[in-house]
Amino acid sequence: MSGSAFHRFANPRRFLRLADATMPWLAGLTVLGFAVGLYLALWASPPDYQQGETVRIMYVHVPAAWIAMFAYCWVGAASAASLIWRHPLADVAAEAAAPVGAAFTLLALVSGSLWGRPMWGAYWVWDARLTSFLLLFFLYLGHWALLNAFDDPQRGRRSAAILAVVGLINVPIIKFSVDWWNTLHQPESVFKMGGPSIDPSMLRPLFVMALSCQVYFFLVTFMRMKAMLLEARRQNALYRVPRAQAVARRTAESGRA
Amino acid sequence: MSGFFALVRRDLRLGLRQGVDALVVVLFFLVAGALFPFAIGPEPERLSHLAGGIALTVAALAALLSLDRLYQTDYEDGSLDQLALSPLPLELLALAKALAHWLLTGLPLLIAAPILGLILRLPEAGYGPLLLSLALSTPILSLLGGLGAALVLGARRGGVLITFLILPLYVPVLVLGAAGLDAGLGVGGTDPWLVLGGLDIAALALTPWATAAALRGAQV
Amino acid sequence: MSGFFALVRRDLRLGLRQGVDALVVVLFFLVAGALFPFAIGPEPERLSHLAGGIALTVAALAALLSLDRLYQTDYEDGSLDQLALSPLPLELLALAKALAHWLLTGLPLLIAAPILGLILRLPEAGYGPLLLSLALSTPILSLLGGLGAALVLGARRGGVLITFLILPLYVPVLVLGAAGLDAGLGVGGTDPWLVLGGLDIAALALTPWATAAALRGAQV
Amino acid sequence: MSLFQGNGLACWRGEIPVFEDLDFAADAGEALWLAGPNGSGKSSLLRLMAGLLEPVDGVIAWGGAPIAADREAHRARLRYLGHLDAVKPHLSVAENLRFWAEYWDAPHNTVAPALERVGLARLREAAGRRLSAGQRRRLALARLLLAPAALWLLDEPTAALDSDGIALFSELVAECRARGGIVVFSSHEVLALPDVRRLALEGIAA
Amino acid sequence: MSLFQGNGLACWRGEIPVFEDLDFAADAGEALWLAGPNGSGKSSLLRLMAGLLEPVDGVIAWGGAPIAADREAHRARLRYLGHLDAVKPHLSVAENLRFWAEYWDAPHNTVAPALERVGLARLREAAGRRLSAGQRRRLALARLLLAPAALWLLDEPTAALDSDGIALFSELVAECRARGGIVVFSSHEVLALPDVRRLALEGIAA
Ligand code: HEM
Numbered sequence A: 001m002s003g004s005a006f007h008r009f010a011n012p013r014r015f016l017r018l019a020d021a022t023m024p025w026l027a028g029l030t031v032l033g034f035a036v037g038l039y040l041a042l043w044a045s046p047p048d049y050q051q052g053e054t055v056r057i058m059y060v061h062v063p064a065a066w067i068a069m070f071a072y073c074w075v076g077a078a079s080a081a082s083l084i085w086r087h088p089l090a091d092v093a094a095e096a097a098a099p100v101g102a103a104f105t106l107l108a109l110v111s112g113s114l115w116g117r118p119m120w121g122a123y124w125v126w127d128a129r130l131t132s133f134l135l136l137f138f139l140y141l142g143h144w145a146l147l148n149a150f151d152d153p154q155r156g157r158r159s160a161a162i163l164a165v166v167g168l169i170n171v172p173i174i175k176f177s178v179d180w181w182n183t184l185h186q187p188e189s190v191f192k193m194g195g196p197s198i199d200p201s202m203l204r205p206l207f208v209m210a211l212s213c214q215v216y217f218f219l220v221t222f223m224r225m226k227a228m229l230l231e232a233r234r235q236n237a238l239y240r241v242p243r244a245q246a247v248a249r250r251t252a253e254s255g256r257a
Numbered sequence B, C: 001m002s003g004f005f006a007l008v009r010r011d012l013r014l015g016l017r018q019g020v021d022a023l024v025v026v027l028f029f030l031v032a033g034a035l036f037p038f039a040i041g042p043e044p045e046r047l048s049h050l051a052g053g054i055a056l057t058v059a060a061l062a063a064l065l066s067l068d069r070l071y072q073t074d075y076e077d078g079s080l081d082q083l084a085l086s087p088l089p090l091e092l093l094a095l096a097k098a099l100a101h102w103l104l105t106g107l108p109l110l111i112a113a114p115i116l117g118l119i120l121r122l123p124e125a126g127y128g129p130l131l132l133s134l135a136l137s138t139p140i141l142s143l144l145g146g147l148g149a150a151l152v153l154g155a156r157r158g159g160v161l162i163t164f165l166i167l168p169l170y171v172p173v174l175v176l177g178a179a180g181l182d183a184g185l186g187v188g189g190t191d192p193w194l195v196l197g198g199l200d201i202a203a204l205a206l207t208p209w210a211t212a213a214a215l216r217g218a219q220v
Numbered sequence D, E: 001m002s003l004f005q006g007n008g009l010a011c012w013r014g015e016i017p018v019f020e021d022l023d024f025a026a027d028a029g030e031a032l033w034l035a036g037p038n039g040s041g042k043s044s045l046l047r048l049m050a051g052l053l054e055p056v057d058g059v060i061a062w063g064g065a066p067i068a069a070d071r072e073a074h075r076a077r078l079r080y081l082g083h084l085d086a087v088k089p090h091l092s093v094a095e096n097l098r099f100w101a102e103y104w105d106a107p108h109n110t111v112a113p114a115l116e117r118v119g120l121a122r123l124r125e126a127a128g129r130r131l132s133a134g135q136r137r138r139l140a141l142a143r144l145l146l147a148p149a150a151l152w153l154l155d156e157p158t159a160a161l162d163s164d165g166i167a168l169f170s171e172l173v174a175e176c177r178a179r180g181g182i183v184v185f186s187s188h189e190v191l192a193l194p195d196v197r198r199l200a201l202e203g204i205a206a
């Protein structure tokens, strides 16, 4: 579709109103949630019997990992919507959420590998879950790189959307194959991630943190969407031209022109 | 439908005319593969165990070499407009392009693979599985590659970008291919190849649509 | 002389239109390198042995990926005529092109190599040699590659043939680089690097002339 | 209500409006000349007509049915000639044309006459990259002769053509119109063609 | 014995003779118009004059000295404009021109006025690939304005230009000649330029 459609139809007053209405609440919830969550995680929860204090990394690590996966589904779904219904809002939703998801993925990777140092004595281990996350991170980066690889933003959005959808189909395949690959070549890690049972005293802070991250995700995404829409509207106004001026004069004279 | 084969024939002729692409691919395949004996130090037993995996990976990288040209030249000299303006649906166009790419890169790699096998001292039993894994995985690479090439049409730094987009998606194929090797060497069952075949069909069914969509997007 | 730097700047800008592009190049190496474990297994000791070879392979891949575009685009859009019609001698033009190419492919690799080493579990002692080998071999890849790219310009048969004499020249370079790794790990002497350094100087001294000649040949 | 017409067309390239609320109409056997300064949107309009671009607003219809409804049919009925000649440097002149013949299912035996007609018979075996600008343009024109099409969309067809070439072009147009075909072309120089409708674009002074 | 002249020139492209025993001569302030059918060798002759091609026979001399004797000097004194516009699609209009200014050591402050002159000031920031054919040609013309050159070699400079563009071109030629520059250009359409010498090529009917 021609690049302009983005501007012509990007007139989502309803979304902007919704965003303005919800964002204060989201912001408040985020602050509150993190305050409580971090307190529970860092002070009010016991150290792990075998991991000691390092277990507290989990309260950052696991929520980050969860949100990272959620965010990718969000991006994929939004992209699919933009390809099917051509609604620019979907484009914006995908474009806005992708970097946030990438950030959470990176957080999971870094926190994980910091965790791995004491656990596995190495910053990086080709553990199935780590690996599939590394790939997820690459998918995010590919999406982002494609978005920015063109002089014409609309072109970038379109390509990135297609890539995101293809990736969405591919993610489960990747996960499956990597797990299988990892069991094929017996992994040398003794520690099993997500051990059988986690003590409730650890679950509570974990969930509070997870919830806060979720809310935070929506907050940042909405903020970015709003900013992008306002920018689009500004440009749109920039190019609005009086119709009269635009009408091409048609001189249909027969005989030699 | 005749348009389909006409396009494949043309791309083959152009590929062989210029000559460079296909041969660069094979040379890279052999040269890069030949690096590893030095890197590992040539202890046969370790090498032979890795040979198949190395061959598969290097093949994947080699196939990427000629990708960014796949649509770019047609895009720049106006041919793509003409191609798009024919009764032949863009999906079939994408398929034809991918097929031509496979014939120009995947096939030569299959032929060169035994040579690399020799260099890497692949055990007798390893050749069949290696060829089978290659034969099953390279088509997916061409199909995915075609998608990548269409996605980056008109972008900067095409080649590198394609690689970056395609490889993460390609990992499952690689894993299955390698698993096939071990299976062939009697480590596991032979199912990896079945799964791989399934992926072949899936890619064959889906990528042309995505590629066509990407090509339409390029007409801005 | 200002023309020299203007050209380098332009090629860099074309390659790295935005900050993103630079990052993409670095990531490209990680993706390509991270591909190997999937085929050859995650066992650390195995990977650590292959790390060097993998890095060099990826280096060659990067050098080749962007090569055919080095002069082709300027040739096709008429820029090459304009470039040739300036006070700047063609030899310096060739040098500028090769330099830009190295800055776009060689340098990022040097930056990415340590990370690659990390995920491939390269032993502590390996980093120095790896970087040194890469630093010494990548410039030759760019210089030789530039020559090859210039030779295929007119794409007259001759050019193509000579290119196949050029590409194999990659082999000794990469092999020496690999040998350097072993040397660094105390397997052999350190002479490989001396030889590489010698080759660097030779390439720097000779390829610009050859490339310039090839470019003049393309003007038929 | 003519055979080929567009109403209230608006076109944007990138994020920039090119023209808005533009109408055109052509009936069988008519020729439409798009005139206007550089950047006024002639090429863009031709791409809209070909379906290579989507109008942001308005509809283009053939025989009353919007072309967006049945793209295959529209593609099959038109021939497009852009600023670029789509000549492959590494294929010979004959190979270049033969490919398009095969690709469009045109009979093989149309290739040689077409080359003859545009005056490239002598260069049949020459590689595409040896052609001069005008010769390349003639090769592009030869594509029009492979099979009769109901609609010709030609973007500056006479660019780089010498006087014979322009005369040849006028003949081709006349023949196409005699067949009942519609010819839409953009051109800066005034071509001596009998009764062409002139559609003047000014573009949007942004 | 004029400032810029060639005697007994023979040119082959590939294995084919294009023209033989061709002479031309131009003095300071003169303009030479190369006319001839497609494939007659206009572009080839311009490439010979620029030193991009070697004549098979004959010599081209500037001020009596063969240009082959001192290529650097000849390159430094001429500006060449080919069929191709040498516009980089991924650089903005301004960046495109600025690069050539830097590359040719022309003062930076010439870029903006040049763009102004050819009417691309408005598109300063637009990427090269967004330009229309004529806008691209105008950008190519802008290169001529970066620094005064003694010799302009222009291959169909007015291709794709609208009437304003052609008027602009005539002005540029007049100014260059007033400076004592020599302008050699090929063109199919007859341009309204005061006293131009016309050099007709027929090419070799091979
Ligand atoms: C780069 C490194 C790592 C990455 C990318 C990573 C990734 C993940 C992901 C994606 C999850 C959530 C999966 C799910 O719940 O379905 C997760 C959960 C978890 N990870 Fe990691 N991990 C990494 C390193 C580590 C390390 C080193 C440890 C411990 C030594 C660890 C312990 C855990 C635990 C305990 C959970 C929660 C279990 C569960 O909820 O199922 N992770 N990790």
Ligand SMILES: Nc1ncnc2c1ncn2[C@@H]1O[C@H](COP(=O)(O)OP(=O)(O)OP(=O)(O)O)[C@@H](O)[C@H]1O
Pocket (backbone or CB within 6 Å): C220, D129, D130, D131, D132, D133, D134, D135, D160, E013, E014, E018, E036, E037, E038, E039, E040, E041, E042, E043, E044, E045
């Ligand atoms: N690169 C080339 N290699 C070989 N032959 C060429 C090349 N370029 C042109 N020719 C041949 O040389 C002859 C003259 O070409 P040239 O481009 O000089 O003609 P021209 O007068 O510029 O034609 P036009 O008016 O179409 O631009 C043509 O017959 C062409 O086939």
Ligand SMILES: Nc1ncnc2c1ncn2[C@@H]1O[C@H](COP(=O)(O)OP(=O)(O)OP(=O)(O)O)[C@@H](O)[C@H]1O
Pocket (backbone or CB within 6 Å): B220, D013, D014, D015, D018, D036, D037, D038, D039, D040, D041, D042, D043, D044, D045, E129, E130, E131, E132, E133, E134, E135, E160
């Ligand atoms: N691919 C593109 N992307 C974005 N904008 C474009 C693109 N092509 C053209 N434009 C812009 O659209 C406008 C119209 O371009 P178009 O090529 O239709 O003009 P034109 O009438 O054909 O001009 P010319 O006579 O020079 O061929 C121009 O201002 C140009 O800058």
Ligand SMILES: [Mg+2]
Pocket (backbone or CB within 6 Å): D042, D043, D044, D083, D155, E132, E133, E134
């Ligand atoms: Mg146009």
Ligand SMILES: [Mg+2]
Pocket (backbone or CB within 6 Å): D132, D133, D134, E042, E043, E044, E083, E155
């Ligand atoms: Mg010419």
